[in-house]
Amino acid sequence: MTTVIKNGTVVTADLTYKADVAVDGGKIVEIGPNLKGDEELDATGCYVMPGGIDPHTHLEMPFMGTYSTDDFESGTRAALAGGTTMVVDFAIPSPDGQGLLDAIQMWDNKSTRAACDYSFHMAITWWGEQVFNEMETVVKDRGITTFKHFMAYKGALMVNDDELFASFQRCGELGALPLVHAENGDVVADLQAKLMAEGNNGPEAHAYSRPPAVEGEAANRAIMIADMAGVPLYVVHVSCEEAHEAIRRARMQGKRVYGEPLIQHLTLDEGEYFDKDWDHSARRVMSPPFRNKQHQESLWAGLQSGSLSVVATDHCAFTTEQKRYGVGDFTKIPNGTGGLEDRIPMLWTYGVSTGRLTPNEFVAVTSTNSAKILNCYPKKGAILVGADADIMVLDPEKEKTISAKTQQSAIDYNVFEGKHVKGLPRYVLTRGKVAVLDGDMKHEPGHGEFVKREPVNPVNKALSTWKELTAPRKVERTGIPASGV
Ligand code: URP
Ligand code: ZN
Ligand code: ZN
Ligand code: ZN
Numbered sequence: 165m166t167t168v169i170k171n172g173t174v175v176t177a178d179l180t181y182k183a184d185v186a187v188d189g190g191k192i193v194e195i196g197p198n199l200k201g202d203e204e205l206d207a208t209g210c211y212v213m214p215g216g217i218d219p220h221t222h223l224e225m226p227f228m229g230t231y232s233t234d235d236f237e238s239g240t241r242a243a244l245a246g247g248t249t250m251v252v253d254f255a256i257p258s259p260d261g262q263g264l265l266d267a268i269q270m271w272d273n274k275s276t277r278a279a280c281d282y283s284f285h286m287a288i289t290w291w292g293e294q295v296f297n298e299m300e301t302v303v304k305d306r307g308i309t310t311f312k313h314f315m316a317y318k319g320a321l322m323v324n325d326d327e328l329f330a331s332f333q334r335c336g337e338l339g340a341l342p343l344v345h346a347e348n349g350d351v352v353a354d355l356q357a358k359l360m361a362e363g364n365n366g367p368e369a370h371a372y373s374r375p376p377a378v379e380g381e382a383a384n385r386a387i388m389i390a391d392m393a394g395v396p397l398y399v400v401h402v403s404c405e406e407a408h409e410a411i412r413r414a415r416m417q418g419k420r421v422y423g424e425p426l427i428q429h430l431t432l433d434e435g436e437y438f439d440k441d442w443d444h445s446a447r448r449v450m451s452p453p454f455r456n457k458q459h460q461e462s463l464w465a466g467l468q469s470g471s472l473s474v475v476a477t478d479h480c481a482f483t484t485e486q487k488r489y490g491v492g493d494f495t496k497i498p499n500g501t502g503g504l505e506d507r508i509p510m511l512w513t514y515g516v517s518t519g520r521l522t523p524n525e526f527v528a529v530t531s532t533n534s535a536k537i538l539n540c541y542p543k544k545g546a547i548l549v550g551a552d553a554d555i556m557v558l559d560p561e562k563e564k565t566i567s568a569k570t571q572q573s574a575i576d577y578n579v580f581e582g583k584h585v586k587g588l589p590r591y592v593l594t595r596g597k598v599a600v601l602d603g604d605m606k607h608e609p610g611h612g613e614f615v616k617r618e619p620v621n622p623v624n625k626a627l628s629t630w631k632e633l634t635a636p637r638k639v640e641r642t643g644i645p646a647s648g649v
Contacts, residue, residue, distance in 0.1 A: 168184050240609075246508050264302050429455065481573055
């Protein structure tokens with residue numbers, strides 16, 4: 165059966181043009197004028213774009229004594245409702261020595277009810293021979309080519325510099341890309357203890373314990389360690405000018421560093437932590453925390469200038485009840501916020517409608533750049549014949565006010581509650597299957613497939629070529645003085 169999206173304007177990361185798009189067998193089969201199909205979707209007045217890719221989610225993540233509440237079923241339902249057709253989640257081994265392959269098995273089990281396609285990043289939470297060896301299997305057999313390192317969460321997920329350097333070098337050998345959560349975990353732990361000792365135990369202290377300097381320092385350190393290891397680097401949830409500055413500077417020096425701001429940091433600010441309502445503030449506790457307006461402007465400028473590459477959500481949704489584990493001790497509030505359903509409408513409203521981003525730049529940062537950096541382009545992130553038919557048809561006139569009452573996420577609130585957004589999906593297709601039809605959910609749990617990725621990134625190859633050319637070499641000398649005289 166052929167489905168044709170008719171009368172729309174195709175918008176990709178580099179082109180805008182009028183065309184119909186025909187889909188069959190889960191793939192895009194034809195793009196052109198006046199196409200006919202068994203099923204027709206009218207896209208008059210709409211933009212036909214690659215479905216969103218969220219490169220950073222935590223669905224059913226074991227964290228801080230609990231599990232994030234949105235699992236692969238509710239999380240991918242929320243994703244599709246908001247025009248996102250692929251999520252990349254983190255398989256996280258327990259730092260007490262769980263193997264990487266064991267952790268992947270757990271994530272395989274969690275993801276069977278996914279309604280859209282997905283891939284995994286692998287987290288490195290401890291270091292040893294087993295991890296070193298299994299990294300090769302993870303890359304070559306499982307098609308997971310990205311490895312995440314937490315520089316924060318001391319005593320839990322955090323790894324130290326020696327572990328970072330060892331893992332980054334291993335990534336280099338395997339053609340893989342290291343990712344970092346950049347915050348100085350030692351300093352954060354110290355500030356947390358001080359704040360608690362002073363009786364500063366509310367959610368606002370979470371922000372005080374993680375100032376921009378802890379993020380800037382760690383981003384800079386990771387960038388330098390990656391440079392020494394000869395690998396590219398991807399910095400997740402860049403929230404402030406200090407981290408952005410480190411990335412900008414590195415890129416200007418020719419280093420291959422990618423920065424990922426979140427839609428939350430672009431549109432919500434630190435004022436949320438000063439709300440008189442404990443629940444309101446705790447629901448917004450995440451790491452790094454929300455920042456002030458100057459930091460937000462820096463992030464927007466990074467998207468405009470290209471120094472920041474993609475917009476993610478870090479979707480890690482906890483209920484109010486879960487957040488209340490931290491009443492009386494802010495360090496126990498589970499860290500994380502949702503955003504999967506809202507990323508695309510919020511970025512269109514606050515990015516494109518304000519003139520900060522062009523529609524093509526919007527496609528680049530919500531989809532295509534992720535597909536390229538994570539090595540699944542043009543299977544994903546493209547409107548091209550042969551690409552997977554992961555498509556979002558965005559109606560720029562469709563609008564709503566965001567509310568937890570109408571969301572797909574399983575939690576009881578929404579950090580964007582009350583925001584008015586204009587620019588919503590009219591249709592969303594996941595590998596050719598219509599999942600959203602004029603606001604009605606038609607998704608199918610279990611439809612989602614795992615996306616394997618190849619370790620063939622040309623950037624890795626270029627960096628290792630350069631590293632080899634410039635490697636230390638012993639100088640062969642002619643006259644060697646006699647020793648011991
Ligand atoms: O607060 C956050 N970001 N929670 C999810 C885990 C992480 O650090 O990405
Ligand atoms: Zn993180
Ligand atoms: Zn995260
Ligand atoms: Zn309106």
